[in-house]
Amino acid sequence: MRPLADIERRLGEIEAGAAGHGAAAAAAELLALGEEVLEHWVTGRGHEPTSETREGFRLLALHRQGCTGEPSFNACRETCRELVYHYNLVTADAQHDAAAQRLLMMTMVANHLFLFVAGKMQVAELGDFCCASRPLRQDAAPPESA
């Protein structure tokens, strides 16, 4: 598992068109980078990253593992699914006229996953405030209304 900074640097290289290999291989690398990002999250929470797959993808299994007991992690659920969708799109026809554009969009989706997870590893509450509907102080003493 590479440091997050190395993953970020590699994402930048791929976005700049310096992947060093073809569209299908670059898509596979982006998917693997996404898995590595999620491994950081799972490991950081004291768990062993799963080697299982979900719907044929380890990335989705890792996301599911990462959000167990942590509903705010669902804020990147669709980002993970978009990454898988773009992987399928690129690899289904790597010679397609739109392959380069699809790969670019996949890179930006992978970058978003990186930014979200890296941000959340610095500020654990990222995503807690909003869509997870999870109170930040649920373990604190019961408030007045409870």
Added chain:
Amino acid sequence: MSTVKDKYQKVAYYPGCALEGTAHSYNRSTQQLGKALGLELVEVENWNCCGAMEVKNIDPKLQTYLSSRVMATAATEMKMDVVMAPCNGCYHNLKKAEYDLAHDPASAEVVDRLSKKAGHPTYQAGQVETIHALDWIKQGIGEEGLKKRLRNSLKGLKVANYYGCMYTRPRHIFPEKDQGPGSESTSKPHFMDDLLAAAGAENVEFPLKTACCGGAHTLSDSDTSTKLVLNILRAAEASGAEVIATECPTCHSGLEMHQVRAEKKFGQPTKVKIIYFTQLLGLALGLKPKQVGVHENISDSLGFLKEKGLA
């Protein structure tokens, strides 16, 4: 028996605090759009804060009560069946309160106690239906109804639709979504896409339409928010979009502010315009830019709209 379309012709309007503050243009354009479409909005009397993010995170049951009071007012004092909330935060909180009251007896007990203390009827789950502005237009008018009223087509306008996170998450508080054809999707929402396409816009393939923008951290951890927003802006541009259409005041102001900050702090300018979907639909119906508050947006799009023949 009235249809959904009939029900949405006259709804209780819950603008929430953002639409009276940073999102005047969303408030203005929503009301003007309603008028232009013949849909009636009746503002909830003496409405209060929905509990937003702040109360919810400290005392979730108090947030449930605050949201329930808005629905109780609409149901019992105004005799309305539907509450329309254009803000994703308000919409989310009212839906969450509805869910909690139906499924959590402890929440119902607290709401009953606080309602009695405040001297108003206790809201009972199911008394009103809470909808978003997108539901209101999509179900109340529909694409065909919209097409009949068009004055200016949005043809040639390339749009990335950004829904943000609270419109679809968490899924369990939106039981009406993911119900097959005609319903909204929580994984790939499309109501805004449908409406803008009906108005002539060209929706681009945009993979970050529900991605996190770090909105709630905009003040406490601005750099994280700026980087997330910048990626959304750049992805929209890379997908060919000239405009990001929004349907939430928090998303909208976050995109606008961090667009400015990304340029100042990171030297990363982006040109994509950020415009509420209600503003775009209003322009398509022939309303003037000022009527829909284009001048009130931070993202200056007037010149661009003129170039497109929409202003």
